[in-house]
Amino acid sequence: MSEQKAHILITDDEKAIRNTLEEILQYENYEVSTAESGQLALDFVGENDIDLMFLDIKMQGMDGLETLKKLREAGHEFPVIMISGHGTIEIAVEATKMGAYDFLEKPPDLNRLLISVRNALSQQNLAKEYKQIKKKLPKVQEIIGESKAISKIKTLIEKVAPTQSRVLITGENGTGKELVAKWIHEKSPRSTGPFVEVNCAAIPSDLLESELFGHEKGAFTGASDQRIGKFEQADGGTLFLDEIGDMSLEAQAKVLRALQENKVTRVGGNESVSVDVRILAATNKDLEEEIKEGNFREDLFHRISVIPIKVPPLRERKEDIPLIAKACLNNLKEKDISFSSISFSDGALKALKEKEWSGNVRELQNAVERLGILESGDEITKETVNDVLKTRDLKAGDLGKLADETEDFQDFKETAERIFLVKQLEKNDWNISQTAEQIGIQRSHMYNKMKKYNIER
The missing domain is CATH 3.40.50.2300 (Response regulator)
Structure with missing residues (x-):
């Protein structure tokens, strides 16, 4: 030829x-x-x-x-x-x-x-x-880690991905549940199809049904055009329902029906549309406890949790912290030339390993970026880690130390409040609306406090 x-x-x-x-x-x-x-x-x-x-x-x-x-x-x-x-x-x-x-x-x-x-x-x-x-090449970033817990998850992904089984991924905020879902899709026969994500916690309950199933023109005030929902968008691929534990009972019932029938009906419509989707779900809540409290449907739980995967927090795989930190820094180098000459000292990596990462991998990623920006030399040192990240270690038992160092009550209260807000924002990847909802204050109050304490990402 x-x-x-x-x-x-x-x-x-x-x-x-x-x-x-x-x-x-x-x-x-x-x-x-x-x-x-x-x-x-x-x-x-x-x-x-x-x-x-x-x-x-x-x-x-x-x-x-x-x-x-x-x-x-x-x-x-x-x-x-x-x-x-x-x-x-x-x-x-x-x-x-x-x-x-x-x-x-x-x-x-x-x-x-x-x-x-x-x-x-x-x-x-x-x-x-x-x-x-x-x-x-895979478009998904690698799952970093060599710990026993992460090796087990990688093995599970290899076994589960080629099947059509539904998977429920659990774990604390920032542990990497979405990444696990993406790898299941990437290694599945559906990898050439779409991967569609829905954050159930970020969408108001009255809009979630339209988001999932779509709507017809004129279905409600503001519905000026027909809209295709996430189920239809994911046809032939994977639908990832993130934070499914925050879904309303009404929406849960409709999702259950869609899973049973493999069909959806758009809001304001009469015709059923057939869909072929694989459901992956994730939550940071204990759904069995939510079932007992009447907040989650037991029949839906059994539908989505054929294969459960629990993603461990960083405190249960501390040996992976240096690897993740170095990978985060390499990612920054690829995006921004100002990070190109920066590296970690052995002491800095050891110091990171000893920190308490309540926000898990997401918090560690943010910390690495901050360290890279604030380090004056080419090597991030142990001293820089301890200096820049010292507020992260403040736990309830350390409030006594803060009290010893602060004589003014107002200063003590504001310092503790600032630390609390920063930690909660980092846990939620600086999603202000989500953070405000979780800690029980209005979003406008959250913005005011961030302005008051000069809190910026």
């Missing part, structure tokens, strides 16, 4: 140049097309696949630089070699800044032209291969 020819488009308003380049490139066994203006070139690449373009800078109508700009704005990434009979360093620099691969003067030197074509196509092939490899 012969290798497919590379397709090259020559765009120049001089017929002689088009013909000369076409003859040379066809002799080198390339497939060649031509266009006599920038607009014709844009129209051509909109309907045809090309691997490389020659583009004249000085053309009547739309010039080469404007054409190049429109090509990049349209998302075309193939290499473009600019050609000009009036070349200047300034034009070459401008073209390169706009994404041109190379710049050749007319009449082009034959050897240089062919070398530029081969190099450009080679680079294009490498870019395509990289994209193909990237597509095959």
Whole structure:
């Protein structure tokens, strides 16, 4: 089977140049097309696949630089070699800044032209291969840890993922329940389908039904258009019901019916829509206790908890803390060059391991970012960890120490309140509405207190 020819488009308003380049490139066994203006070139690449373009800078109508700009704005990434009979360093620099691969003067030197074509196509092939490899790689971040507890969860994921069984993931806030759900989806036969997440705690109960099942136009005030719900969006894939323990009893009944019938009815509609979804659910609550208190349906519990997975808190896998901290720092380095030279000292990692992480992995991630920003040198030290994170260790038993150090009652009260608010915000990944609801104050009061105590993420 012969290798497919590379397709090259020559765009120049001089017929002689088009013909000369076409003859040379066809002799080198390339497939060649031509266009006599920038607009014709844009129209051509909109309907045809090309691997490389020659583009004249000085053309009547739309010039080469404007054409190049429109090509990049349209998302075309193939290499473009600019050609000009009036070349200047300034034009070459401008073209390169706009994404041109190379710049050749007319009449082009034959050897240089062919070398530029081969190099450009080679680079294009490498870019395509990289994209193909990237597509095959998991899009989900790794579950970090070598502890016995985490190894057990990884083994469970491998066993459960290929099945259609429903999974209930439990654990404290910030332990990584969502990550476990994503890996079950990633390793399942449904991985090419959608992964749709619904945070049941973040959506008001009166809107949750519309969010899950969708609604028809005019179903209620404000329903100006038909809306497809999360069940339908997840058709052929996975629906992750996060914080399902916060779902109202009314919504629970409708979810149960959807699971029994594999059908949903949009709010305000009469027709049932068939759906094929795998349900994964997560909660930080003890659902069996919630059943006893009348807050959760027992029949729904048995439907969603065919396979239970409990994600352990950090205090039960302290040996994983240094690994997670280093992984968090590496993620920051990939996103922000200002973190590129920073590392942890052995003492700093040991100090992190000894801390109490009530907010678990989420709190540790936030702490690593703070340490990276506040460390004055290139190495995060034990002293920096203890200094920056000292308020995290304040527990009920330490209030006596704070009382000894604070003589004014108002100062004592405000310091303790500030520490409490920061801890609760970190537990909820700085979701202010969710934090306010959990600690029992109005959201507006939460904002006022954050402003009063200068609390910022």
